[in-house]
Amino acid sequence: MKLACNLKGPGAVAIGLAILMPLGTGVAAQDQLNGMVYYTTDQSFDDVTFGLENAIIEEGLVIDHVSHTGEMLERTRADVGSEVVIFEAADIFSFCSAQLSREVMEADWTNVVFCPYHIFVLTRPETPGETLIGYRSFPEGEMKKVEAMLDRISRAALGM
Template sequence: MPRFVTALAIALALNLMPVAHADDIVHQRLNTSDYTTARIAVTDAIIDEGLRVASVSNFGEMLARTDADLHHGATPYRHAEVFAFCSIQVAALLVSEAPERIAYCPLTIALYQLVEEPGHPVHILFHPPGGQSPGALAGLDVLNRIVGRVQQNFPPPN
Protein backbone atom coordinates (compact mmCIF):
# COMPACT_ATOMS: atom_id res chain seq x y z
CA MET A 1 0.00 0.00 0.00
CA PRO A 2 2.77 2.56 0.78
CA ARG A 3 4.24 2.02 -2.70
CA PHE A 4 0.88 2.64 -4.30
CA VAL A 5 0.36 5.84 -2.32
CA THR A 6 3.87 7.03 -3.22
CA ALA A 7 3.37 6.19 -6.90
CA LEU A 8 -0.01 7.94 -6.90
CA ALA A 9 1.47 11.04 -5.25
CA ILE A 10 4.29 11.17 -7.80
CA ALA A 11 1.88 10.72 -10.72
CA LEU A 12 -0.38 13.48 -9.42
CA ALA A 13 2.55 15.83 -8.82
CA LEU A 14 3.88 15.28 -12.33
CA ASN A 15 0.47 15.90 -13.88
CA LEU A 16 -0.07 19.11 -11.93
CA MET A 17 3.35 20.65 -12.63
CA PRO A 18 3.17 23.63 -15.03
CA VAL A 19 6.91 23.44 -15.64
CA ALA A 20 8.34 21.28 -18.41
CA HIS A 21 11.91 20.07 -18.11
CA ALA A 22 13.93 19.19 -21.20
CA ASP A 23 17.26 17.96 -19.93
CA ASP A 24 18.03 20.62 -17.34
CA ILE A 25 16.19 23.48 -19.03
CA VAL A 26 13.16 24.84 -17.18
CA HIS A 27 10.51 25.80 -19.74
CA GLN A 28 7.07 27.35 -19.34
CA ARG A 29 4.50 28.69 -21.75
CA LEU A 30 3.10 32.08 -20.78
CA ASN A 31 -0.61 32.80 -21.14
CA THR A 32 -0.03 35.42 -23.82
CA SER A 33 0.87 35.86 -27.46
CA ASP A 34 1.93 39.49 -26.86
CA TYR A 35 5.71 39.22 -27.15
CA THR A 36 6.36 42.92 -26.54
CA THR A 37 4.50 42.89 -23.23
CA ALA A 38 6.20 39.62 -22.19
CA ARG A 39 9.59 41.16 -23.00
CA ILE A 40 8.82 44.17 -20.81
CA ALA A 41 7.65 41.83 -18.04
CA VAL A 42 11.01 39.98 -18.15
CA THR A 43 13.10 43.14 -17.89
CA ASP A 44 10.84 44.52 -15.15
CA ALA A 45 11.05 41.25 -13.18
CA ILE A 46 14.86 41.30 -13.36
CA ILE A 47 14.90 44.93 -12.18
CA ASP A 48 12.37 44.11 -9.42
CA GLU A 49 14.87 41.54 -8.17
CA GLY A 50 17.35 44.41 -7.71
CA LEU A 51 19.40 43.33 -10.72
CA ARG A 52 20.32 44.92 -14.02
CA VAL A 53 20.02 43.41 -17.49
CA ALA A 54 23.62 43.23 -18.68
CA SER A 55 22.78 42.29 -22.27
CA VAL A 56 20.04 41.04 -24.55
CA SER A 57 21.02 38.70 -27.36
CA ASN A 58 18.58 38.68 -30.26
CA PHE A 59 19.05 35.00 -31.04
CA GLY A 60 16.27 34.73 -33.62
CA GLU A 61 17.59 37.67 -35.60
CA MET A 62 21.11 36.20 -35.53
CA LEU A 63 19.83 32.91 -36.99
CA ALA A 64 17.92 34.72 -39.72
CA ARG A 65 20.92 36.95 -40.55
CA THR A 66 23.45 34.09 -40.80
CA ASP A 67 21.36 31.63 -42.81
CA ALA A 68 22.39 33.11 -46.17
CA ASP A 69 26.07 32.39 -45.44
CA LEU A 70 25.83 29.23 -43.33
CA HIS A 71 22.73 27.57 -44.85
CA HIS A 72 21.57 26.21 -41.49
CA GLY A 73 17.92 26.67 -42.38
CA ALA A 74 15.31 29.25 -41.58
CA THR A 75 14.83 30.21 -37.97
CA PRO A 76 11.84 28.59 -36.26
CA TYR A 77 11.33 31.77 -34.22
CA ARG A 78 9.08 34.78 -34.70
CA HIS A 79 11.00 36.32 -31.79
CA ALA A 80 13.81 34.86 -29.69
CA GLU A 81 15.97 36.70 -27.16
CA VAL A 82 18.27 35.77 -24.29
CA PHE A 83 18.47 38.16 -21.32
CA ALA A 84 21.71 38.04 -19.30
CA PHE A 85 22.03 39.44 -15.77
CA CYS A 86 24.14 38.87 -12.69
CA SER A 87 23.38 38.50 -9.02
CA ILE A 88 26.59 39.21 -7.14
CA GLN A 89 25.30 37.18 -4.19
CA VAL A 90 24.75 34.13 -6.39
CA ALA A 91 28.02 34.65 -8.27
CA ALA A 92 30.01 34.97 -5.04
CA LEU A 93 28.47 31.77 -3.67
CA LEU A 94 29.09 29.87 -6.89
CA VAL A 95 32.76 30.80 -7.24
CA SER A 96 33.44 30.27 -3.53
CA GLU A 97 32.29 26.68 -4.08
CA ALA A 98 34.62 26.22 -7.06
CA PRO A 99 36.35 28.79 -9.29
CA GLU A 100 35.12 26.89 -12.38
CA ARG A 101 31.52 27.73 -11.49
CA ILE A 102 32.16 31.12 -13.10
CA ALA A 103 30.76 29.36 -16.18
CA TYR A 104 27.28 29.68 -14.62
CA CYS A 105 27.58 33.48 -14.62
CA PRO A 106 25.77 35.45 -15.83
CA LEU A 107 22.35 33.95 -15.27
CA THR A 108 20.12 33.98 -18.35
CA ILE A 109 16.45 33.79 -19.22
CA ALA A 110 15.27 33.16 -22.77
CA LEU A 111 12.00 34.31 -24.29
CA TYR A 112 10.65 33.14 -27.65
CA GLN A 113 7.71 32.61 -29.99
CA LEU A 114 7.63 30.02 -32.75
CA VAL A 115 6.61 30.86 -36.31
CA GLU A 116 4.50 27.75 -36.81
CA GLU A 117 2.96 27.29 -33.35
CA PRO A 118 -0.81 27.95 -33.41
CA GLY A 119 -1.71 31.09 -31.48
CA HIS A 120 1.96 32.04 -31.12
CA PRO A 121 2.19 31.72 -27.32
CA VAL A 122 5.28 33.19 -25.68
CA HIS A 123 7.69 30.74 -24.04
CA ILE A 124 10.05 31.53 -21.16
CA LEU A 125 12.91 29.29 -20.12
CA PHE A 126 16.20 29.14 -18.28
CA HIS A 127 19.13 26.87 -17.58
CA PRO A 128 19.76 26.74 -13.81
CA PRO A 129 23.25 26.49 -12.36
CA GLY A 130 24.11 22.81 -12.05
CA GLY A 131 24.07 20.77 -8.89
CA GLN A 132 22.52 21.08 -5.46
CA SER A 133 25.11 23.35 -3.85
CA PRO A 134 24.07 26.49 -1.95
CA GLY A 135 25.18 28.63 -4.92
CA ALA A 136 23.26 26.54 -7.45
CA LEU A 137 20.14 26.59 -5.28
CA ALA A 138 20.44 30.36 -4.78
CA GLY A 139 20.70 30.83 -8.56
CA LEU A 140 17.70 28.58 -9.13
CA ASP A 141 15.75 30.56 -6.53
CA VAL A 142 16.51 33.89 -8.27
CA LEU A 143 15.54 32.48 -11.67
CA ASN A 144 12.31 30.99 -10.30
CA ARG A 145 11.36 34.27 -8.62
CA ILE A 146 11.92 36.22 -11.85
CA VAL A 147 9.90 33.76 -13.94
CA GLY A 148 7.19 33.77 -11.27
CA ARG A 149 6.95 37.56 -11.48
CA VAL A 150 6.64 37.34 -15.26
CA GLN A 151 3.89 34.71 -14.99
CA GLN A 152 1.91 36.92 -12.61
CA ASN A 153 1.46 39.34 -15.51
CA PHE A 154 -0.31 36.65 -17.55
CA PRO A 155 -2.73 34.74 -15.29
CA PRO A 156 -4.53 31.75 -16.75
CA PRO A 157 -7.98 32.45 -18.20
CA ASN A 158 -10.94 31.76 -15.90
Protein backbone atom coordinates in the same frame (compact mmCIF):
# COMPACT_ATOMS: atom_id res chain seq x y z
CA MET B 1 -7.24 25.37 -3.36
CA LYS B 2 -10.37 26.31 -1.44
CA LEU B 3 -11.73 29.84 -1.62
CA ALA B 4 -14.45 31.24 0.58
CA CYS B 5 -16.13 34.32 -0.79
CA ASN B 6 -18.98 36.26 0.74
CA LEU B 7 -19.52 38.85 -2.01
CA LYS B 8 -22.95 40.26 -2.87
CA GLY B 9 -24.16 42.70 -5.49
CA PRO B 10 -23.70 43.21 -9.23
CA GLY B 11 -19.89 43.15 -9.17
CA ALA B 12 -19.65 40.00 -7.06
CA VAL B 13 -19.44 37.59 -10.00
CA ALA B 14 -16.78 39.66 -11.80
CA ILE B 15 -14.70 40.01 -8.64
CA GLY B 16 -15.06 36.31 -7.88
CA LEU B 17 -13.94 35.39 -11.41
CA ALA B 18 -11.01 37.79 -11.18
CA ILE B 19 -9.86 36.07 -8.00
CA LEU B 20 -10.01 32.66 -9.66
CA MET B 21 -8.22 33.68 -12.88
CA PRO B 22 -4.42 33.66 -12.83
CA LEU B 23 -2.47 36.74 -13.78
CA GLY B 24 -1.45 36.39 -17.40
CA THR B 25 -3.92 33.96 -18.91
CA GLY B 26 -2.76 30.71 -20.39
CA VAL B 27 0.28 30.18 -18.18
CA ALA B 28 1.16 26.51 -18.23
CA ALA B 29 2.97 24.52 -15.62
CA GLN B 30 6.72 24.39 -15.52
CA ASP B 31 8.27 21.92 -17.96
CA GLN B 32 11.79 20.64 -18.67
CA LEU B 33 13.57 19.70 -21.88
CA ASN B 34 17.26 19.16 -22.69
CA GLY B 35 18.51 20.66 -19.43
CA MET B 36 16.28 23.73 -19.58
CA VAL B 37 13.31 24.69 -17.47
CA TYR B 38 10.58 26.75 -19.11
CA TYR B 39 7.06 28.09 -18.85
CA THR B 40 4.60 28.46 -21.72
CA THR B 41 2.09 31.31 -21.96
CA ASP B 42 -0.30 32.88 -24.45
CA GLN B 43 1.08 36.32 -23.56
CA SER B 44 2.85 38.06 -26.44
CA PHE B 45 6.62 37.99 -26.86
CA ASP B 46 6.74 41.76 -26.21
CA ASP B 47 4.66 41.46 -23.04
CA VAL B 48 6.86 38.66 -21.67
CA THR B 49 10.13 40.47 -22.46
CA PHE B 50 8.75 43.64 -20.86
CA GLY B 51 7.74 41.61 -17.81
CA LEU B 52 11.18 40.01 -17.69
CA GLU B 53 12.99 43.35 -17.86
CA ASN B 54 10.88 44.59 -14.96
CA ALA B 55 11.29 41.39 -12.94
CA ILE B 56 15.10 41.55 -13.26
CA ILE B 57 15.14 45.21 -12.21
CA GLU B 58 12.76 44.52 -9.31
CA GLU B 59 15.28 41.93 -8.03
CA GLY B 60 17.78 44.80 -7.84
CA LEU B 61 19.79 43.42 -10.75
CA VAL B 62 21.14 45.02 -13.91
CA ILE B 63 20.72 43.52 -17.38
CA ASP B 64 24.23 43.17 -18.81
CA HIS B 65 23.19 42.24 -22.32
CA VAL B 66 20.24 41.19 -24.44
CA SER B 67 21.19 38.80 -27.22
CA HIS B 68 18.73 39.02 -30.11
CA THR B 69 19.41 35.45 -31.18
CA GLY B 70 16.23 35.09 -33.22
CA GLU B 71 17.00 38.22 -35.27
CA MET B 72 20.58 37.04 -35.91
CA LEU B 73 19.46 33.60 -37.06
CA GLU B 74 16.86 35.08 -39.38
CA ARG B 75 19.24 37.72 -40.74
CA THR B 76 21.88 35.08 -41.58
CA ARG B 77 19.50 32.31 -42.69
CA ALA B 78 20.03 32.79 -46.44
CA ASP B 79 23.77 33.41 -45.97
CA VAL B 80 24.22 29.92 -44.54
CA GLY B 81 21.95 28.33 -47.15
CA SER B 82 18.99 27.54 -44.94
CA GLU B 83 15.27 27.94 -45.55
CA VAL B 84 14.28 27.00 -41.99
CA VAL B 85 12.74 29.66 -39.74
CA ILE B 86 13.62 28.48 -36.24
CA PHE B 87 12.11 31.30 -34.17
CA GLU B 88 9.60 34.04 -34.76
CA ALA B 89 11.46 35.88 -32.00
CA ALA B 90 14.12 34.84 -29.49
CA ASP B 91 15.99 37.01 -26.98
CA ILE B 92 18.34 35.95 -24.21
CA PHE B 93 18.76 38.26 -21.21
CA SER B 94 22.12 38.11 -19.40
CA PHE B 95 22.61 39.44 -15.89
CA CYS B 96 24.37 38.67 -12.64
CA SER B 97 23.77 38.91 -8.91
CA ALA B 98 26.90 40.07 -7.08
CA GLN B 99 25.66 38.69 -3.78
CA LEU B 100 24.47 35.31 -5.04
CA SER B 101 27.44 34.89 -7.41
CA ARG B 102 29.89 35.53 -4.58
CA GLU B 103 28.04 33.03 -2.39
CA VAL B 104 28.07 30.21 -4.96
CA MET B 105 31.66 30.90 -6.03
CA GLU B 106 32.95 31.05 -2.46
CA ALA B 107 31.44 27.58 -2.03
CA ASP B 108 33.07 26.36 -5.27
CA TRP B 109 35.15 28.67 -7.45
CA THR B 110 34.36 26.55 -10.55
CA ASN B 111 30.80 27.90 -10.48
CA VAL B 112 32.29 30.88 -12.33
CA VAL B 113 31.53 28.97 -15.54
CA PHE B 114 27.79 29.61 -15.03
CA CYS B 115 28.02 33.40 -14.71
CA PRO B 116 26.44 35.53 -16.10
CA TYR B 117 23.00 33.96 -15.77
CA HIS B 118 20.54 33.83 -18.66
CA ILE B 119 16.79 33.77 -19.17
CA PHE B 120 15.40 33.27 -22.67
CA VAL B 121 12.10 34.35 -24.19
CA LEU B 122 11.06 32.89 -27.54
CA THR B 123 8.25 32.16 -29.94
CA ARG B 124 8.26 29.41 -32.57
CA PRO B 125 6.50 29.34 -35.95
CA GLU B 126 5.08 25.88 -35.14
CA THR B 127 3.22 27.22 -32.10
CA PRO B 128 1.73 30.63 -32.97
CA GLY B 129 0.32 32.52 -30.02
CA GLU B 130 2.61 30.70 -27.57
CA THR B 131 5.61 32.28 -25.84
CA LEU B 132 8.20 30.39 -23.80
CA ILE B 133 10.34 31.79 -21.01
CA GLY B 134 13.00 29.77 -19.27
CA TYR B 135 16.55 29.11 -18.18
CA ARG B 136 19.09 26.31 -17.97
CA SER B 137 18.93 23.83 -15.13
CA PHE B 138 21.96 23.79 -12.83
CA PRO B 139 23.75 20.91 -11.06
CA GLU B 140 22.89 19.93 -7.52
CA GLY B 141 24.52 21.99 -4.80
CA GLU B 142 25.02 25.72 -4.44
CA MET B 143 23.91 26.51 -8.01
CA LYS B 144 20.36 25.46 -7.15
CA LYS B 145 20.16 28.83 -5.33
CA VAL B 146 20.77 30.56 -8.67
CA GLU B 147 18.22 28.31 -10.34
CA ALA B 148 15.67 29.31 -7.70
CA MET B 149 16.36 32.99 -8.45
CA LEU B 150 15.94 32.40 -12.20
CA ASP B 151 12.67 30.59 -11.56
CA ARG B 152 11.40 33.41 -9.33
CA ILE B 153 12.29 36.00 -11.99
CA SER B 154 10.72 33.94 -14.82
CA ARG B 155 7.50 33.49 -12.86
CA ALA B 156 7.38 37.18 -11.97
CA ALA B 157 7.76 38.06 -15.65
CA LEU B 158 4.56 36.13 -16.30
CA GLY B 159 2.71 37.63 -13.36
CA MET B 160 2.77 34.35 -11.42
